[in-house]
Amino acid sequence: MQSKVPLLDKITQYIVRRKGKQVRPMFVFLCAKLGGEVTESTFRAATLVELLHTATLVHDDVVDESYERRGFFSLNALWKNKIAVLAGDYLLSRGLLLALNNKEFDLLAIGSESVQEMAEGELLQIEKARRLDIQEDVYYDIISKKTASLLASACSAGIASTTKTDPTLVAKMKEFGTKIGIAFQIRDDLFDFGDEDVGKPLGIDIKEKKMTLPLIYALNNATKKEKRYIINIVKNHNTKPEKVREVIQFVRQSGGIEYAKEAMYRYREEAFEILHSFPESPSRYSLEQLVVFVTERKK
Amino acid sequence: MQSKVPLLDKITQYIVRRKGKQVRPMFVFLCAKLGGEVTESTFRAATLVELLHTATLVHDDVVDESYERRGFFSLNALWKNKIAVLAGDYLLSRGLLLALNNKEFDLLAIGSESVQEMAEGELLQIEKARRLDIQEDVYYDIISKKTASLLASACSAGIASTTKTDPTLVAKMKEFGTKIGIAFQIRDDLFDFGDEDVGKPLGIDIKEKKMTLPLIYALNNATKKEKRYIINIVKNHNTKPEKVREVIQFVRQSGGIEYAKEAMYRYREEAFEILHSFPESPSRYSLEQLVVFVTERKK
Numbered sequence: 001m002q003s004k005v006p007l008l009d010k011i012t013q014y015i016v017r018r019k020g021k022q023v024r025p026m027f028v029f030l031c032a033k034l035g036g037e038v039t040e041s042t043f044r045a046a047t048l049v050e051l052l053h054t055a056t057l058v059h060d061d062v063v064d065e066s067y068e069r070r071g072f073f074s075l076n077a078l079w080k081n082k083i084a085v086l087a088g089d090y091l092l093s094r095g096l097l098l099a100l101n102n103k104e105f106d107l108l109a110i111g112s113e114s115v116q117e118m119a120e121g122e123l124l125q126i127e128k129a130r131r132l133d134i135q136e137d138v139y140y141d142i143i144s145k146k147t148a149s150l151l152a153s154a155c156s157a158g159i160a161s162t163t164k165t166d167p168t169l170v171a172k173m174k175e176f177g178t179k180i181g182i183a184f185q186i187r188d189d190l191f192d193f194g195d196e197d198v199g200k201p202l203g204i205d206i207k208e209k210k211m212t213l214p215l216i217y218a219l220n221n222a223t224k225k226e227k228r229y230i231i232n233i234v235k236n237h238n239t240k241p242e243k244v245r246e247v248i249q250f251v252r253q254s255g256g257i258e259y260a261k262e263a264m265y266r267y268r269e270e271a272f273e274i275l276h277s278f279p280e281s282p283s284r285y286s287l288e289q290l291v292v293f294v295t296e297r298k299k
Numbered sequence: 300m301q302s303k304v305p306l307l308d309k310i311t312q313y314i315v316r317r318k319g320k321q322v323r324p325m326f327v328f329l330c331a332k333l334g335g336e337v338t339e340s341t342f343r344a345a346t347l348v349e350l351l352h353t354a355t356l357v358h359d360d361v362v363d364e365s366y367e368r369r370g371f372f373s374l375n376a377l378w379k380n381k382i383a384v385l386a387g388d389y390l391l392s393r394g395l396l397l398a399l400n401n402k403e404f405d406l407l408a409i410g411s412e413s414v415q416e417m418a419e420g421e422l423l424q425i426e427k428a429r430r431l432d433i434q435e436d437v438y439y440d441i442i443s444k445k446t447a448s449l450l451a452s453a454c455s456a457g458i459a460s461t462t463k464t465d466p467t468l469v470a471k472m473k474e475f476g477t478k479i480g481i482a483f484q485i486r487d488d489l490f491d492f493g494d495e496d497v498g499k500p501l502g503i504d505i506k507e508k509k510m511t512l513p514l515i516y517a518l519n520n521a522t523k524k525e526k527r528y529i530i531n532i533v534k535n536h537n538t539k540p541e542k543v544r545e546v547i548q549f550v551r552q553s554g555g556i557e558y559a560k561e562a563m564y565r566y567r568e569e570a571f572e573i574l575h576s577f578p579e580s581p582s583r584y585s586l587e588q589l590v591v592f593v594t595e596r597k598k
Binding site: 003004005006007008059062083085086087088089090092093094096097100103105108109112116118119120122123 | 302303304305306307355358361380381382384385386387388389391392393395396399400402404407408411412414415417418419421422423425426
């Protein structure tokens with residue numbers, strides 16, 4: 001990742017230090033092993049996927065005006081929007097060039113499509129946040145794009161790196177990644193309602209007017225009067241903490257948490273079914289464990 | 300450009316309405332004609348170059364915290380940073396996918412490299428703005444990356460679309476585009492010192508601590524005391540208008556304007572020399588005129 005710009009090197013060093021769980025590269029490697037032995041191409045796929053993920057995180061920092069991420073100050077806070085946007089662009093193009101320079105055109109296509117879908121998904125979410133009447137189909141459309149598309153890319157690029165000749169296997173693992181990604185995002189959305197006591201701030205999505213599955217379900221099962229009351233709270237620009245707590249209580253009492261959990265487990269089950277079409281192997285077992293981890297994680 | 304996200308369509312319509320001079324696609328088409336008849340591939344190259352340019356403008360809006368561009372409100376002002384970053388990412392990936400889906404791998408490489416270089420150039424500039432001791436070599440490095448690289452891409456992708464078989468011609472036009480790009484940026488930098496009376500606000504670069512050619516020359520030809528005095532003004536965080544005017548006066552009196560103009564004409568001359576290695580033709584003549592336009596333009 002070394003460049004000729006010292007500032008950029010400082011930024012990438014900083015990013016490496018605050019690296020996350022690196023779940024996406026793990027999916028790449030394990031899916032690759034499902035198809036055969038890990039190759040150099042697998043390493044490139046893992047690198048591209050993590051670079052794209054990092055680029056979107058850096059851009060998210062600008063986007064969300066959030067000043068802390070993973071316990072460190074965000075790039076945004078440290079170097080302001082200007083640098084965060086440029087660093088994200090750099091990481092993005094760097095990732096794509098890595099694929100391009102190695103003539104990995106399939107990988108390149110997988111990566112570029114993710115970038116487009118993630119941007120579409122986020123924009124769709126912003127658009128829908130204005131009108132608070134979204135239903136489940138739109139919710140699934142949003143999370144498929146903004147979260148599941150990169151995990152789908154990780155899984156399909158992984159197996160493609162070891163079984164280039166079999167397009168049905170690649171399509172299968174793309175489907176697997178999509179289902180995992182959806183389950184992953186539902187898990188994430190549940191945190192907002194304090195499903196588990198992890199000391200994470202609650203109600204952030206509510207404040208940002210993001211309609212998530214537990215809330216959608218709760219509203220669909222409320223009386224007209226309740227519905228109007230809750231929507232009014234969410235619509236309010238500076239939602240007060242006690243009002244946010246009211247929404248959380250409302251969702252909990254209506255069974256929205258259980259409903260969303262069921263949906264999550266259903267997607268996970270479908271992902272397992274796809275896995276089980278492969279013969280038993282250490283990598284299949286590890287993939288199962290990884291899927292359990294991302295859906296049971298506490299933060 | 301139609302998408303499945305209505306908000307995105309609104310944004311792209313808005314971008315189309317406020318479109319600029321479209322100088323870059325003109326370079327693509329005219330350079331293509333130097334090599335033969337315009338093909339479908341030429342249109343794709345022109346589209347990619349303009350999409351990348353637009354994506355960087357949209358990101359620049361975030362970056363510069365500027366709320367007006369080309370007389371319209373910037374995307375940033377209208378929809379805030381969040382949307383501008385995502386829309387820029389979308390345009391970027393859309394442009395690259397256009398090339399990818401048509402298996403234009405050379406075009407793709409040309410485009411991705413530009414994106415990386417533009418980000419590097421901007422970051423280098425920000426870094427150097429902290430220490431105000433840059434010399435001409437660093438100035439040329441910055442503008443080659445942040446401005447000239449996309450024009451070099453426009454010219455090389457243009458001729459590559461009609462003469463794929465001749466790598467020396469492509470390299471020649473890349474060189475041509477680089478020289479034009481440098482001349483173009485020097486022209487732009489001169490506006491800051493009110494070289495021409497166009498009612499454009501002066502001293503913006505000075506306020507942003509951007510060291511441009513006229514200022515670098517003036518400082519190199521000043522007494523130690525003058526130099527310290529001027530650098531102190533530029534360093535100051537909230538440079539007052541009358542102080543900015545002092546810097547402008549200083550640069551004007553030191554011959555910095557003439558020096559930068561000479562440099563600009565030298566690059567233009569070198570670009571003409573490259574052009575004149577091609578036989579006379581209507582497209583060669585038009586290219587000359589276009590080059591004159593971008594270096595003589597008043598805004």
